[in-house]
Amino acid sequence: MLRIAVPNKGSLSGPAAEMLHEAGYQQRRESKELRIVDPTNEVEFFYLRPRDIAIYVASGQLDIGLTGRDLLIDSGADAEEILALGFARSTFRYAGKPGTISGLADLAGKTVATSYEGIVAAHLAEHGIDASVVHLDGAVETAIQLGVAQVIADVVETGTSLRNAGLEVVGEPIMQSEAVVIRRTGADGDDPKVQQFLRRLQGVLVARTYVMMDYDCRVEQLEKAVALTPGLESPTVSPLHNEGWVAVRAMVPAKEAQRIMDDLYDIGARAILTTAIHACRL
Ligand SMILES: Nc1ncnc2c1ncn2[C@@H]1O[C@H](COP(=O)(O)OP(=O)(O)OP(=O)(O)O)[C@@H](O)[C@H]1O
Ligand SMILES: O=P(O)(O)OC[C@H]1O[C@H](OP(=O)(O)OP(=O)(O)O)[C@H](O)[C@@H]1O
Ligand SMILES: [Mg+2]
Numbered sequence: 001m002l003r004i005a006v007p008n009k010g011s012l013s014g015p016a017a018e019m020l021h022e023a024g025y026q027q028r029r030e031s032k033e034l035r036i037v038d039p040t041n042e043v044e045f046f047y048l049r050p051r052d053i054a055i056y057v058a059s060g061q062l063d064i065g066l067t068g069r070d071l072l073i074d075s076g077a078d079a080e081e082i083l084a085l086g087f088a089r090s091t092f093r094y095a096g097k098p099g100t101i102s103g104l105a106d107l108a109g110k111t112v113a114t115s116y117e118g119i120v121a122a123h124l125a126e127h128g129i130d131a132s133v134v135h136l137d138g139a140v141e142t143a144i145q146l147g148v149a150q151v152i153a154d155v156v157e158t159g160t161s162l163r164n165a166g167l168e169v170v171g172e173p174i175m176q177s178e179a180v181v182i183r184r185t186g187a188d189g190d191d192p193k194v195q196q197f198l199r200r201l202q203g204v205l206v207a208r209t210y211v212m213m214d215y216d217c218r219v220e221q222l223e224k225a226v227a228l229t230p231g232l233e234s235p236t237v238s239p240l241h242n243e244g245w246v247a248v249r250a251m252v253p254a255k256e257a258q259r260i261m262d263d264l265y266d267i268g269a270r271a272i273l274t275t276a277i278h279a280c281r282l
Contacts, residue, residue, distance in 0.1 A: 001042050002193045005056050005065035008034070008047035012179055015087040016066045020045075022207070023200040024279075042193070054079045057182050063194060070155065070177035074118035082189075083181040083198055086205060090157045091173040092119060097144060097166065101151060104171045107131045113140050113149035120153045123174050141165035199281055207277040210251045215264055215272040219244055224267050226250075228260055232282065251277070 006020065007013040008031075017027045026038035028047060037044050048056060050067055051074075057065040058077035065079070070092050072079060094107065101107065104127055111132045114120045120133050134149055141161050143149045153174065156162060162169065181201065183194065210232075217225045226235055231250035238247045252260050252274075261272050 001037075001044050002064065002197060003044045003046065003062045004197070005046050005048050005053040005062045005067070007050040007053065007066060010050050012050050012066070012068060012088050013047075016085075016179060019085065019087070019201065019204055020066075022204045022279075025200075043197070051075070054182060058184055060184055063183065063187070063191070064197060065182045066179060067182060068177050069180045070116060070119060070175060072180065072182055073175070074116045076118050078185045079182045080185045081180040082183055083201060085179040085181065085201065086208075088177070088179040090155045090177050092116065092153065092175045092177060093156050093173050094151055094153050094170040095141075095156075095162050095167040096151045096170050098168045101170045104129065106170075107151055110151050111149040112151045112153050113143035114153040115140060116153065119174060123153075141167060202282065203280045206251075206280050206282060209254055210277055211254045211257050211274040212249065212277055213252045213257065213260065213272070213274050214247065214249050215269045216240060216245055216247050217264070217267070217269040219246055221268050222246060222248070225264060225269055228263050228267075 007016050021027050025041055025043060026036065027045070028036045033047060035044065035046050046056070046062060050071055053065040053067040054072045054075040054077035056062045058079040066085070068088055069081060072081060094112070107124070107129050108131060111134055112120055113134045113136050115136060115138060117133050117135050124131050136143055136148070140152045140154045142165065143152055144167065145165065151170065152167070155177070156169065181198065213229055215225070222237065225248060229235055229248065229250040229252055235248050235250035240247055257274050261274070264272050
């Protein structure tokens with residue numbers, strides 16, 4: 001049975017459960033459940049604090065975990081990222097009161113408040129900056145107003161929390177984060193159960209980002225049309241009853257579908273349809 005760690009609360013938990021559900025796995029019905037077994041898929045899910053997931057996976061007791069890249073790096077645990085999942089995207093940045101800190105060098109001698117001490121200490125050391133780090137559990141933006149620190153380092157997504165606290169970012173982002181699948185560093189990469197789990201999640205990612213496009217076009221326009229819809233490998237081209245016409249079917253990125261439909265129409269393609277992909281194995 002494959003043993004998988006899943007975030008039990010916070011920004012990661014809802015989208016993680018949704019993705020696992022879309023991949024055909026049973027998920028808990030009650031937010032207090034700590035463990036469920038999905039016997040059909042031979043998987044056991046453990047609902048853990050997002051921060052602890054890398055530590056459990058590194059210990060070797062659990063095969064796989066879903067967590068944030070920033071949490072993985074911050075933990076310093078012996079675990080590695082094997083698949084990026086595209087949700088809970090954020091940057092990790094320094095911020096301060098406007099006009100007080102203009103760049104990284106100004107952090108020297110200051111106190112930085114953060115929930116991610118591991119990332120901040122490593123970043124300061126890498127840049128040879130001597131600053132103190134104070135650990136706070138959350139609502140870090142308030143630390144400056146209340147005099148606990150002159151600088152914060154925190155997750156920034158829309159920037160609303162910083163704006164509301166009257167703060168502005170300092171320097172370049174320390175890192176880009178998103179939800180990721182992790183395993184113990186150097187764990188058996190060929191384990192068929194792990195491979196099947198990853199294929200299912202990759203299937204969800206593809207189903208979310210691509211649509212299927214069908215259209216008819218004249219044989220003379222086929223080369224131009226196929227250049228617009230090259231598909232992932234190669235489009236399917238079938239003869240139509242009407243001589244001189246073919247039907248084409250290819251996957252296209254969902255974000256570009258409308259533009260591609262316009263371009264296909266302009267070169268004479270007709271009956272252009274898109275349909276959602278619900279699941280896939282590439
Ligand atoms: N506003 C946000 N937008 C996108 N990702 C976020 C946001 N806030 C936190 N994250 C991501 O969520 C993960 C942290 O999850 P965690 O549950 O510890 O914190 P949280 O979502 O802030 O919840 P809470 O602080 O309420 O416990 C990190 O990977 C972080 O990058
Ligand atoms: O840039 P934004 O879109 O505003 O998002 C970033 C904020 O979201 C998270 O806070 P959360 O609400 O989880 O509270 P916390 O600080 O207590 O973790 C994070 O810690 C930032 O404060
Ligand atoms: Mg938070």
